[in-house]
Structure formats: C-alpha cells, structure tokens
Amino acid sequence: MSEGATKPDFSGFRETSIVLNEKARGKDLIEVIGHAQDRMKTRGVSQQDVLNTLRGNTKNISQSQPGRIRLRWQKTPKIFIDVVFEELKDRIRVITVIKTTRSLIGKHRK
Numbered sequence: 001m002s003e004g005a006t007k008p009d010f011s012g013f014r015e016t017s018i019v020l021n022e023k024a025r026g027k028d029l030i031e032v033i034g035h036a037q038d039r040m041k042t043r044g045v046s047q048q049d050v051l052n053t054l055r056g057n058t059k060n061i062s063q064s065q066p067g068r069i070r071l072r073w074q075k076t077p078k079i080f081i082d083v084v085f086e087e088l089k090d091r092i093r094v095i096t097v098i099k100t101t102r103s104l105i106g107k108h109r110k
Contacts (some may be wrong), residue, residue: 022051040097082099
C-alpha cells in the first residue's frame, strides 16, 4: 500500500478497498476497490494516473451502467487511462481502471 493510502476501519467500505485521503471532484476521499487495484497492477496504471484522470482535463465517456461515470485522460499521445467510478455522498468509489494504447500511424487511403 502506498503513502496516502489507508485501510478503512469503518463501515460502508468494501473489505479489500484502500482509501486515499485525496481530493477530487469535490470529495475528500477516494475508495479504490480490490477489482480496480487488481486492474491497475495488471495494466501498469499508478495511483497518480487514477488521480490525474479524476482531477484533470478529461473526457466523459458514455457508460452503460446507471450511476457510474467513465472518464478518459490522455497520458501521452498514445496512452489513455479510463477510470470507471461512482460518486457517493462522501467519496468517490473507483470500480475499474482501463489502459488503452493507440497507434500514431493511420491507415493510408487510396
């Protein structure tokens, strides 16, 4: 667990969640559930990438599940970080994290 992250010791949080004492989108806490932590590790996405996505100049991507928001942050010209989350009364709950890469070489048309 990194600096700034604590294990929750109060009800309402999932057992495998970590809680970041960070501000984003008008909230003072960010809960990262176990699934999102697993995806971050597998996909090489840092906590700072998630924070940048939640705080930064991002694009809102349509989300099929009601109550969830998906934001996309362009980390580099080729790498995009998507964060799917719920805005709860007292915190943001990060559900999953997606890293996509696109090619800078376009298809040539004849």
